[in-house]
Amino acid sequence: xxxxxxxxxxxxxxxxxxxxxxxxxxxxxxxxxxxxxxxxxxxxxxxxxxxxxxxxxxxxxxxxxxxxxxxxxxxxxxxxxxxxxxxxxxxxxxxxxxxxxxxxxxxxxxxxxxxxxxxxxxxxxxxxxxxxxxxxxxxxxxxxxxxxxxxxxxxxxxxxxxxxxxxxxxxxxxxxxx
Numbered sequence: 301x302x303x304x305x306x307x308x309x310x311x312x313x314x315x316x317x318x319x320x321x322x323x324x325x326x327x328x329x330x331x332x333x334x335x336x337x338x339x340x341x342x343x344x345x346x347x348x349x350x351x352x353x354x355x356x357x358x359x360x361x362x363x364x365x366x367x368x369x370x371x372x373x374x375x376x377x378x379x380x381x382x383x384x385x386x387x388x389x390x391x392x393x394x395x396x397x398x399x400x401x402x403x404x405x406x407x408x409x410x411x412x413x414x415x416x417x418x419x420x421x422x423x424x425x426x427x428x429x430x431x432x433x434x435x436x437x438x439x440x441x442x443x444x445x446x447x448x449x450x451x452x453x454x455x456x457x458x459x460x461x462x463x464x465x466x467x468x469x470x471x472x473x474x475x476x477x478x
Contacts, residue, residue, distance in 0.1 A: 319379015
């Protein structure tokens with residue numbers, strides 16, 4: 301079972317997320333099969349050739365956003381962050397993000413039991429309890445992402461656990477919920 305082991309605020313500069321977009325219509329027990337396509341097709345290698353966004357924790361990202369109508373607006377993107385002016389290669393899409401804070405939860409658990417990937421509600425509650433409950437809306441959509449940090453996610457501990465970063469874009473100033 302996944303367990304939140306750390307919660308903190310992190311500042312990101314303006315960034316360009318470059319990747320490929322998927323919708324609920326392409327979800328089949330999650331998006332793991334899409335990650336398999338990325339590795340099989342070498343798409344991360346193509347993106348890594350663009351360079352990196354300096355001064356931030358980066359890694360491969362599962363970037364999600366949705367509006368109030370979850371079923372019809374949910375998007376799941378796979379890709380990486382880059383400096384805001386990075387050209388987008390053919391075959392990829394992008395999301396431009398203004399600089400600002402994110403709330404980060406480290407989720408510890410086993411990748412093979414799937415529990416790491418079902419912690420959205422727990423992370424949102426934990427962020428709110430830690431004064432980070434006012435989430436930013438970009439283009440009418442809430443934005444959150446899984447950050448597969450190396451080595452936290454790539455190196456298992458003695459019990460076979462890894463740590464997945466679960467991040468939510470925050471509004472500039474937190475205000476109490478109504």
